[in-house]
Amino acid sequence: MSVTYAQGFRAAGVQAGISAVESKRDLAMVVNDGPLQAAAGVFTSNRFCAAPVQWSRGVLDDGKAHAIVLNSGGANACTGPEGYEQSASTAEAAATALGCRREDVAVCSTGLIGELLPLDRIIAGVGIANGALDAGERAGLDAAEAIMTTDTTPKTFTAQGSGYRLGGMVKGSGMIAPQLATMLCVLTTDAVVSAGALQAALVSGAEMSFNRIDVDGCMSTNDTVILLASGASGVEPDPEEFGRLVAQGCASLARQIIGDAEGSSHDVRIAVSGAGSEEAALACARAVASSNLLKCAIYGNDPNWGRVVSSLGTVPVAVAAFEADEVCVDINGVRVCDGGRPGRDRSEVDMTPREVHVDIDLHAGDQRAEVWTDDLTVDYVHINADYES
Amino acid sequence: MSVTYAQGFRAAGVQAGISAVESKRDLAMVVNDGPLQAAAGVFTSNRFCAAPVQWSRGVLDDGKAHAIVLNSGGANACTGPEGYEQSASTAEAAATALGCRREDVAVCSTGLIGELLPLDRIIAGVGIANGALDAGERAGLDAAEAIMTTDTTPKTFTAQGSGYRLGGMVKGSGMIAPQLATMLCVLTTDAVVSAGALQAALVSGAEMSFNRIDVDGCMSTNDTVILLASGASGVEPDPEEFGRLVAQGCASLARQIIGDAEGSSHDVRIAVSGAGSEEAALACARAVASSNLLKCAIYGNDPNWGRVVSSLGTVPVAVAAFEADEVCVDINGVRVCDGGRPGRDRSEVDMTPREVHVDIDLHAGDQRAEVWTDDLTVDYVHINADYES
Structure with missing residues (x-):
C-alpha cells in the first residue's frame, strides 16, 4: 500500500x-x-x-x-x-x-x-x-x-x-x-x-x-x-x-x-550492552559494524570474534570506557569470547541463518545500543566495480 | 639483504x-x-x-x-x-x-x-x-x-x-x-x-x-x-x-x-593539497582512502570522482574548512571535477596503470598530505572470507 x-x-x-x-x-x-x-x-x-x-x-x-x-x-x-x-x-x-x-x-x-x-x-x-x-x-x-x-x-x-x-x-x-x-x-x-x-x-x-x-x-x-x-x-x-x-x-x-543491501548474504545485528552510556555503546557498535574484515568473515560463515574485538579495540577510552579482559562476545548465542579470552569453540556457532547476531557485553555499565549492517560479499564488489559510470 | x-x-x-x-x-x-x-x-x-x-x-x-x-x-x-x-x-x-x-x-x-x-x-x-x-x-x-x-x-x-x-x-x-x-x-x-x-x-x-x-x-x-x-x-x-x-x-x-596488499590490483595515492593545515589535508585524504565504494570503482577501472567528493563531504567543517564548489579532483592527471562540478570527461582517464593518483585541491590553504591505499577486489573478499579460522 x-x-x-x-x-x-x-x-x-x-x-x-x-x-x-x-x-x-x-x-x-x-x-x-x-x-x-x-x-x-x-x-x-x-x-x-x-x-x-x-x-x-x-x-x-x-x-x-x-x-x-x-x-x-x-x-x-x-x-x-x-x-x-x-x-x-x-x-x-x-x-x-x-x-x-x-x-x-x-x-x-x-x-x-x-x-x-x-x-x-x-x-x-x-x-x-x-x-x-x-x-x-x-x-x-x-x-x-x-x-x-x-x-x-x-x-x-x-x-x-x-x-x-x-x-x-x-x-x-x-x-x-x-x-x-x-x-x-x-x-x-x-x-x-x-x-x-x-x-x-x-x-x-x-x-x-x-x-x-x-x-x-x-x-x-x-x-x-x-x-x-x-x-x-x-x-x-x-x-x-x-x-x-x-x-x-x-x-x-x-x-x-x-x-536488500547490495550483494549481501547475511543481515548482521551488532548489539552492545553493559556500556557506561548509550553513546559509548553506539560508538562500539558502529566500530564493529564498519569492519570490512568481520564482514568478509561473516560472508564466509566464519564466527571470527578476533575481528570483533580488534575493531572494538580501536574505540578511544575517552569515548567508551571498558576493560579488554572483561569483554564478552556472543555470536548467534554462543559465547565465543569470554572476558577477552577464548570461550566456547567457534565450531558450535550455527552461521547458516540469514540473520547473524553479534552480542557484545562490555561489563562497564547498563546502557546499550544496536546497529544493523550486512556482510561484505563478492557480489557487493562486482556491483560497485562494474557499475557503468 | x-x-x-x-x-x-x-x-x-x-x-x-x-x-x-x-x-x-x-x-x-x-x-x-x-x-x-x-x-x-x-x-x-x-x-x-x-x-x-x-x-x-x-x-x-x-x-x-x-x-x-x-x-x-x-x-x-x-x-x-x-x-x-x-x-x-x-x-x-x-x-x-x-x-x-x-x-x-x-x-x-x-x-x-x-x-x-x-x-x-x-x-x-x-x-x-x-x-x-x-x-x-x-x-x-x-x-x-x-x-x-x-x-x-x-x-x-x-x-x-x-x-x-x-x-x-x-x-x-x-x-x-x-x-x-x-x-x-x-x-x-x-x-x-x-x-x-x-x-x-x-x-x-x-x-x-x-x-x-x-x-x-x-x-x-x-x-x-x-x-x-x-x-x-x-x-x-x-x-x-x-x-x-x-x-x-x-x-x-x-x-x-x-x-602486496591482499587481493589488490591497484595501488592508490590520495594526495590532498590546498588545505588550511596538514591535519585537515590528512583527515580529507583518510576519508577518501577509506571509501569502499571508491575502492570498488578503482578495481573496475572507473575514475568515479563522485565517490571521491561524497567521501570528502563527510569530513566535518571543524576538521577541514573548504567550500564544496571550489574543490577540484584530478584522477591520473585528468581534472574530472572542477570547482565541485564535472570537469573533463572521465573517458579521458587512463586507469590501466597499477598506480592510480587521486589529487584533490581544496583551494583553502597551502598545506598538503598523502595517504596510500589499495582497491577493493573480489580477491580481497575471498582471502578474508575463506580464511580458515
Missing part, C-alpha cells in the same frame, strides 16, 4: 525515460490533498549535498509541502547552479499541474553523481505522473518501484493508529552508494499533526533507525526522509502513540534496506 | 612447525651483537593489544634490546595471562641461548587471534634459529620470509648513510588483517645512536609512512615496528641525515605493503 495507505494522498510511478534500465518506472509523485499539508524532513549531512536536497530543505523550512517529485536515474549532485535550477524547474512543473506554489513541492533524486538530469524528460514525466495520480494501492506501489535503483524489491510500510493511518516507502540498497543507492524515504499520515510535532517524531524515529544502519560507511549526497501529514482522518493522535508508529515505520523501512 | 645489511647484526629464519602452511619458515630471530644495543619501538594503539606487544613494550622501556624473536602462525592475542607467559617464555629461551637477560629480548607474533601458541615448537624453534644465526645476506632474507603470512613476497630495505648502514624488513599485506596480516617491522643500523634519538627518528618516520597507509581501516592487535642500533660502524650520524634515512626506510617498506 505504501504512501497511499493514509487518506488524503495520491501517488504515481511512471516511465519517464530517465533511467538507463529499459522500461523501468523512474519518476514518482506523492501529492498531499489535505486538508492539512504539514511536512517535516531530515537530510544528508554531506557537505556535497545534491541540488534536490538544497531545494527541498528550503521547501520544508515553513513546515508545509503539497507534493514531492522523486526520480531515479540521476542524482543531480555536484551539478552547480544549473543543477539547482533543474530542481526548481521540476518543482515548478509539478506546481503548475497541481495549482500550487513551486515552493511547496519537494524534489528527491537518486543515481549518478556529477551529471545534469535530462530535464525535458523529467518535465514530461511530471505531466505523465500527474495524469496517473491515484489514491489506490497500485499507485502507491508504482511510486515505490519508481524510486528503486539497485534495489531488488520495493520497500513499503503501513500501520494503523487509533483512528488514523501511516504509510511509507523507501529506496536504498544500503546507505551505501552515494552514486546509485542513495536512500530516499517518504512517510505519510492522515493524522492531524503540526509540522513541529512531525519534525520531532521524524528526527527521533530516524535517529534510531536510518542512522543506525551501516552497509559500507559511505554517506550519500542525496539522502532524504520526508514525513507528510494530510489530517484527512480528522484525528489528533496521542503524541506518544504517534511517535511510536513513526519510529516503527522508520525501523521497518531501515530493516528492509539492510535485507 | 634485509636486517643483516647493517654491521653487528645476525639473523635467522627457520621452520618451527608453527604455521599451518607446510614447510614454511615461521620463526625469525634478529640479534644485535653491539657494541651498542640501543632500541626504539612503536606499537599498535589497539586496546586489545596482543601479549607480545605488552611484553615488548616492557622490554623497550629502558631503550635497550639484545634480540627479537618473531613468529608467524599465531598472534597470541586475546589469550590472557597465559599468553603473556608464553611471550615471556619465548624471550627466556632466546635469552638463555644468547646469554642475556630475558628483559632484553623483544617478541613479535602474527597470525590468528584468540589462540595460544604451540609453545613447545616455539621454544624448539628458538633453539634451531639460534644455531642458524648468521650475518650474511641469506640469513636476512630467511628472516624476512619467516614473518610472512598472506604476503606474497618478502619486503626488505637497505640504505647507505655517511659511513653507516640501515637495513630492514616488514611483513603485512596491508595494515588490514588483525587476524592474519598484522604488520611487523624490524629496522637495523650500525650507526652510533642513543635510544632517545632512535625513538625520535622512528616515531617521525612511522608517522609519515606506516600511519599513512590504509588498506581497509582495520587496526591490528599486534602491529610492531622496532629499530635497533648496534653502533658497529663506530660512526655517529648527522641527525638530519639519519632521520631522513629512517623515514626513507619506513616509506619504502610501507609502500611495499601497499604493493
Whole structure:
C-alpha cells in the first residue's frame, strides 16, 4: 500500500525515460490533498549535498509541502547552479499541474553523481505522473518501484493508529552508494499533526533507525526522509502513540534496506550492552559494524570474534570506557569470547541463518545500543566495480 | 639483504612447525651483537593489544634490546595471562641461548587471534634459529620470509648513510588483517645512536609512512615496528641525515605493503593539497582512502570522482574548512571535477596503470598530505572470507 495507505494522498510511478534500465518506472509523485499539508524532513549531512536536497530543505523550512517529485536515474549532485535550477524547474512543473506554489513541492533524486538530469524528460514525466495520480494501492506501489535503483524489491510500510493511518516507502540498497543507492524515504499520515510535532517524531524515529544502519560507511549526497501529514482522518493522535508508529515505520523501512543491501548474504545485528552510556555503546557498535574484515568473515560463515574485538579495540577510552579482559562476545548465542579470552569453540556457532547476531557485553555499565549492517560479499564488489559510470 | 645489511647484526629464519602452511619458515630471530644495543619501538594503539606487544613494550622501556624473536602462525592475542607467559617464555629461551637477560629480548607474533601458541615448537624453534644465526645476506632474507603470512613476497630495505648502514624488513599485506596480516617491522643500523634519538627518528618516520597507509581501516592487535642500533660502524650520524634515512626506510617498506596488499590490483595515492593545515589535508585524504565504494570503482577501472567528493563531504567543517564548489579532483592527471562540478570527461582517464593518483585541491590553504591505499577486489573478499579460522 505504501504512501497511499493514509487518506488524503495520491501517488504515481511512471516511465519517464530517465533511467538507463529499459522500461523501468523512474519518476514518482506523492501529492498531499489535505486538508492539512504539514511536512517535516531530515537530510544528508554531506557537505556535497545534491541540488534536490538544497531545494527541498528550503521547501520544508515553513513546515508545509503539497507534493514531492522523486526520480531515479540521476542524482543531480555536484551539478552547480544549473543543477539547482533543474530542481526548481521540476518543482515548478509539478506546481503548475497541481495549482500550487513551486515552493511547496519537494524534489528527491537518486543515481549518478556529477551529471545534469535530462530535464525535458523529467518535465514530461511530471505531466505523465500527474495524469496517473491515484489514491489506490497500485499507485502507491508504482511510486515505490519508481524510486528503486539497485534495489531488488520495493520497500513499503503501513500501520494503523487509533483512528488514523501511516504509510511509507523507501529506496536504498544500503546507505551505501552515494552514486546509485542513495536512500530516499517518504512517510505519510492522515493524522492531524503540526509540522513541529512531525519534525520531532521524524528526527527521533530516524535517529534510531536510518542512522543506525551501516552497509559500507559511505554517506550519500542525496539522502532524504520526508514525513507528510494530510489530517484527512480528522484525528489528533496521542503524541506518544504517534511517535511510536513513526519510529516503527522508520525501523521497518531501515530493516528492509539492510535485507536488500547490495550483494549481501547475511543481515548482521551488532548489539552492545553493559556500556557506561548509550553513546559509548553506539560508538562500539558502529566500530564493529564498519569492519570490512568481520564482514568478509561473516560472508564466509566464519564466527571470527578476533575481528570483533580488534575493531572494538580501536574505540578511544575517552569515548567508551571498558576493560579488554572483561569483554564478552556472543555470536548467534554462543559465547565465543569470554572476558577477552577464548570461550566456547567457534565450531558450535550455527552461521547458516540469514540473520547473524553479534552480542557484545562490555561489563562497564547498563546502557546499550544496536546497529544493523550486512556482510561484505563478492557480489557487493562486482556491483560497485562494474557499475557503468 | 634485509636486517643483516647493517654491521653487528645476525639473523635467522627457520621452520618451527608453527604455521599451518607446510614447510614454511615461521620463526625469525634478529640479534644485535653491539657494541651498542640501543632500541626504539612503536606499537599498535589497539586496546586489545596482543601479549607480545605488552611484553615488548616492557622490554623497550629502558631503550635497550639484545634480540627479537618473531613468529608467524599465531598472534597470541586475546589469550590472557597465559599468553603473556608464553611471550615471556619465548624471550627466556632466546635469552638463555644468547646469554642475556630475558628483559632484553623483544617478541613479535602474527597470525590468528584468540589462540595460544604451540609453545613447545616455539621454544624448539628458538633453539634451531639460534644455531642458524648468521650475518650474511641469506640469513636476512630467511628472516624476512619467516614473518610472512598472506604476503606474497618478502619486503626488505637497505640504505647507505655517511659511513653507516640501515637495513630492514616488514611483513603485512596491508595494515588490514588483525587476524592474519598484522604488520611487523624490524629496522637495523650500525650507526652510533642513543635510544632517545632512535625513538625520535622512528616515531617521525612511522608517522609519515606506516600511519599513512590504509588498506581497509582495520587496526591490528599486534602491529610492531622496532629499530635497533648496534653502533658497529663506530660512526655517529648527522641527525638530519639519519632521520631522513629512517623515514626513507619506513616509506619504502610501507609502500611495499601497499604493493602486496591482499587481493589488490591497484595501488592508490590520495594526495590532498590546498588545505588550511596538514591535519585537515590528512583527515580529507583518510576519508577518501577509506571509501569502499571508491575502492570498488578503482578495481573496475572507473575514475568515479563522485565517490571521491561524497567521501570528502563527510569530513566535518571543524576538521577541514573548504567550500564544496571550489574543490577540484584530478584522477591520473585528468581534472574530472572542477570547482565541485564535472570537469573533463572521465573517458579521458587512463586507469590501466597499477598506480592510480587521486589529487584533490581544496583551494583553502597551502598545506598538503598523502595517504596510500589499495582497491577493493573480489580477491580481497575471498582471502578474508575463506580464511580458515
